[in-house]
Amino acid sequence: DTTNASLMARRRAALPVGLGQSHEIFVDRAENAEVWDVEGRRLIDFAGGIAVLNTGHRHPALVKAVQEQLDRYTHTCFQVLAYEPYIEVAERLNAKAPGNFPKKSFLLTTGVEAVENAIKVARAYTKRSAVIAFGGGFHGRTMMGMALTGKVAPYKIGFGPFPAEVYHAKFPCALHGVSVEDAMASIEALFKYDVEASRVAAIIIEPVQGEGGFYVAPIEFVKALRALCDQHGILLIVDEVQTGAGRTGTWLACEQWFEQAGVAPDIITMAKSLAGGFPLSAVIGRAEVMDAAAPGGLGGTYAGSPLACAAALAVMDIFENEGLMARGREVGARLVSGLQDMASRHATIGDVRGLGAMVAIELFKNGDPHQPDADRVKRVVTEAAQRGLVLLSCGVYGNVIRILVPLTASDAVLDEGLTILSASFDATA
Numbered sequence: 287d288t289t290n291a292s293l294m295a296r297r298r299a300a301l302p303v304g305l306g307q308s309h310e311i312f313v314d315r316a317e318n319a320e321v322w323d324v325e326g327r328r329l330i331d332f333a334g335g336i337a338v339l340n341t342g343h344r345h346p347a348l349v350k351a352v353q354e355q356l357d358r359y360t361h362t363c364f365q366v367l368a369y370e371p372y373i374e375v376a377e378r379l380n381a382k383a384p385g386n387f388p389k390k391s392f393l394l395t396t397g398v399e400a401v402e403n404a405i406k407v408a409r410a411y412t413k414r415s416a417v418i419a420f421g422g423g424f425h426g427r428t429m430m431g432m433a434l435t436g437k438v439a440p441y442k443i444g445f446g447p448f449p450a451e452v453y454h455a456k457f458p459c460a461l462h463g464v465s466v467e468d469a470m471a472s473i474e475a476l477f478k479y480d481v482e483a484s485r486v487a488a489i490i491i492e493p494v495q496g497e498g499g500f501y502v503a504p505i506e507f508v509k510a511l512r513a514l515c516d517q518h519g520i521l522l523i524v525d526e527v528q529t530g531a532g533r534t535g536t537w538l539a540c541e542q543w544f545e546q547a548g549v550a551p552d553i554i555t556m557a558k559s560l561a562g563g564f565p566l567s568a569v570i571g572r573a574e575v576m577d578a579a580a581p582g583g584l585g586g587t588y589a590g591s592p593l594a595c596a597a598a599l600a601v602m603d604i605f606e607n608e609g610l611m612a613r614g615r616e617v618g619a620r621l622v623s624g625l626q627d628m629a630s631r632h633a634t635i636g637d638v639r640g641l642g643a644m645v646a647i648e649l650f651k652n653g654d655p656h657q658p659d660a661d662r663v664k665r666v667v668t669e670a671a672q673r674g675l676v677l678l679s680c681g682v683y684g685n686v687i688r689i690l691v692p693l694t695a696s697d698a699v700l701d702e703g704l705t706i707l708s709a710s711f712d713a714t715a
């Protein structure tokens with residue numbers, strides 16, 4: 287009969303080792319914030335398929351929308367025979383993006399494809415080649431995605447050479463001793479040592495580093511970046527693949543930049559929770575920038591799949607009709623207070639942080655930020671899975687536990703998850 291172990295054995299025999307797997311668990315079915323594995327065991331899902339399930343597993347309104355779309359057509363290729371749902375997704379994304387200027391959008395399939403296309407558009411518009419990204423940043427697994435990613439192990443090992451003209455600056459992180467001034471100085475150093483500012487097409491940044499450890503970009507840094515970009519004619523690209531679609535308390539994290547400091551990015555990338563479990567990504571930007579690519583230069587066979595567009599429209603409806611943005615902020619606050627309480631009892635938890643419901647804890651040895659405790663993170667994550675809670679780690683040093691639970695999870699399920707996490711700390715002490 288089918289067990290996690292038997293499937294794991296088949297997986298090992300049939301699939302390459304390069305494909306990671308956080309847990310040796312195989313899913314049978316899932317509903318909102320809960321998953322049942324092939325052995326009938328229930329798990330609480332604090333991972334959300336890596337930030338994809340802000341609206342939960344199989345939200346009824348999303349399932350209905352996709353089923354209705356299934357009954358009409360599933361694929362024509364948008365560049366061959368177009369369809370309205372794609373246009374409606376773009377219109378609604380344009381309307382939700384910050385900035386007092388006209389916007390245009392186009393759709394793709396994966397997050398990294400959106401990132402690739404943001405760079406393509408930025409280069410076409412500026413007629414410049416270089417791109418600056420940040421240490422600890424993650425932008426995907428294609429060649430340009432790897433080039434932009436600021437973490438060697440495990441993402442880049444053995445895969446080079448990467449596309450040229452990508453440079454990395456420091457991401458500000460007070461906890462680890464990198465100030466906003468240090469980070470800005472690292473960009474000025476690039477201009478001095480590596481590339482003249484007039485050859486830089488774009489700076490790409492995550493509003494909250496995701497894989498890198500849930501570090502929030504300080505608003506002072508964002509302001510300084512925008513000013514630097516304006517000074518040199520550089521485009522500011524914000525990669526909202528992980529932060530977007532309501533995770534941080536607003537539809538886009540950069541809405542908070544606009545509210546607090548009047549800063550709007552020139553280009554935004556989205557994916558993950560945008561279509562609630564269906565493969566869809568988007569590039570949203572200043573209309574004049576987006577129109578710079580020549581006809582035929584953008585697109586893809588599956589890009590903007592009708593099924594995924596139907597799902598994305600349902601996701602946006604769910605946020606609007608169910609007050610999910612406000613609920614997301616509540617979820618974030620509940621998690622933070624539960625985690626702060628845990629931190630008061632477990633000295634290894636050196637930091638509790640986040641934006642909205644994008645929440646993480648960072649583990650240190652001896653309460654010292656210079657002694658990241660990746661080993662404890664591994665043990666806690668494994669222990670929690672055995673107790674029925676799915677967690678994900680992240681961080682440049684692998685010492686961060688991040689929470690990406692569906693925003694539709696009930697308080698009871700959130701609290702149950704936090705209780706398991708606390709017990710897992712006790713059990714691994």
Ligand code: PMP
Pocket residue numbers: 336396397398399401424425426427492496497525526527528529557558
């Ligand atoms: N950018 C960011 C910020 C991400 O978090 C990710 C995925 N973790 C990507 C890009 C790549 O997305 P995908 O895996 O869908 O290509």
